[in-house]
Amino acid sequence: MSYRIAVGSGDGVFVDQHFATALQFLIYEVNGEEYDFIESRSNRIDCECSEYHKNKFSPLTEKINDCRAVLVGRIGPGAQNALKEQGIDSYDIQESIDVALEKLIDYYNKTDSKLKI
Structure with a gap:
């Protein structure tokens, strides 16, 4: 089963963006233990809209x-609560994107395998 993970990154190397002010989300498709970059979704910060x-x-x-x-x-x-209401997990982590993705994928694989028992 595949799923997607959004990553807030300004430079495409590190997870370094605050959710509310992220300039872009990099989208990765995960299949098993493998992941591939799919696209970048730019974000226009509109203070009036946000406020x-x-x-x-x-x-x-x-x-x-x-x-x-x-x-x-x-x-x-x-x-976090707004995301949770939409069924989206959120994690704040300051790592390289590769390390962060590998940690999350490993966590999900372990968690999902326990749910199948």
């Missing part, structure tokens, strides 16, 4: 609503 929107995180969660998880350098509890 007055009924759910200020809605534009961001909609941008990655096809992903199982998001990896970012920092994330606050409000954003």
Whole structure:
């Protein structure tokens, strides 16, 4: 079963973006233990929209609503809750993208195998 992971990265090497102000999300497709870069989704930070929107995180969660998880350098509890409501796991981690993806994929593989018992 494949799934997608969004990564907040400004340089394409490290997980270094704060969720609420990420300039882009890099999308990776995961199959088993392998992953491939799919696309970059740029993000326009619109303070007025964020400030007055009924759910200020809605534009961001909609941008990655096809992903199982998001990896970012920092994330606050409000954003975590907004993502959780959409069924998206969120993790704040400051690592290279490769290391962060490998850790998350390993975690999911172990967790998913326990659920099949």
